[in-house]
Amino acid sequence: EPEVTQTPSHQVTQMGQEVILRCVPISNHLYFYWYRQILGQKVEFLVSFYNNEISEKSEIFDDQFSVERPDGSNFTLKIRSTKLEDSAMYFCASRSGQTYGYTFGSGTRLTVV
Amino acid sequence: DQQVKQNSPSLSVQEGRISILNCDYTNSMFDYFLWYKKYPAEGPTFLISISSIKDKNEDGRFTVFLNKSAKHLSLHIVPSQPGDSAVYFCAARGSSNTGKLIFGQGTTLQVKP
Numbered sequence A: 001e002p003e004v005t006q007t008p009s010h011q012v013t014q015m016g017q018e019v020i021l022r023c024v025p026i027s028n029h030l031y032f033y034w035y036r037q038i039l040g041q042k043v044e045f046l047v048s049f050y051n052n053e054i055s056e057k058s059e060i061f062d063d064q065f066s067v068e069r070p071d072g073s074n075f076t077l078k079i080r081s082t083k084l085e086d087s088a089m090y091f092c093a094s095r096s097g098q099t100y101g102y103t104f105g106s107g108t109r110l111t112v113v
Numbered sequence B: 001d002q003q004v005k006q007n008s009p010s011l012s013v014q015e016g017r018i019s020i021l022n023c024d025y026t027n028s029m030f031d032y033f034l035w036y037k038k039y040p041a042e043g044p045t046f047l048i049s050i051s052s053i054k055d056k057n058e059d060g061r062f063t064v065f066l067n068k069s070a071k072h073l074s075l076h077i078v079p080s081q082p083g084d085s086a087v088y089f090c091a092a093r094g095s096s097n098t099g100k101l102i103f104g105q106g107t108t109l110q111v112k113p
Helices: none
Strands: A005-007 A010-013 A019-024 A031-037 A043-050 A053-057 A065-068 A075-079 A088-095 A108-112 B010-014 B019-025 B032-038 B045-051 B056-059 B062-067 B072-077 B086-093 B101-103 B107-112
Touching: A005 A088, A010 A019, A019 A031, A019 A088, A019 A108, A043 A065, A043 A075, A043 B101, A075 A088, B010 B019, B019 B032, B019 B086, B019 B107, B032 B062, B045 B056, B045 B062, B045 B072, B072 B086
Parallel strands: A010 A108, B010 B107
Antiparallel strands: A005 A019, A019 A075, A031 A043, A031 A088, A043 A053, A065 A075, A088 A108, B019 B072, B032 B045, B032 B086, B056 B062, B062 B072, B086 B101, B086 B107
């Protein structure tokens, strides 16, 4: 079964450092998303991406965050200057245009120290 | 933002019995609802969905019921199995066209052998 692949599975970074979280969505999917889940809280929407541009972003997705689909297969989330409160599981997801259900990746656990 | 609420943080049932997980929402513009299951250290996995124009959708042991007037949906698992033990998230498709999902807080289901 096709999978969404995320790397790394765990990233530890110093506060103020830049991090890039990587995702390879399912190849024929058209819509791409990043969500995050802070420990013990709900899964929260960050950003949606379609046709090589951001289609919607949440208030969490401020100027410190950016997304890119540099080569038609990878989909990255960059946090420019990490803060302690950015520590969370970050999930990438993709969907085809045919369904509303997403396929999620296994997540990247980001720990900011 | 409490548009989707799962008021029971946990549920414990005996193997073979019915599990009923509940979800309430406040936004009448939601047009599609989904249930996801999540194991530790994995991403959410799509289980079953329902359009707002229906009141029931069934897939094997899983049935989702939607009561639009009460803004309530429920997931029934019959019969429950120990492998069903996981966190279950209710999600609603936002009113934008981006496919953004709004998640509840999740309910941890434990099925005892």
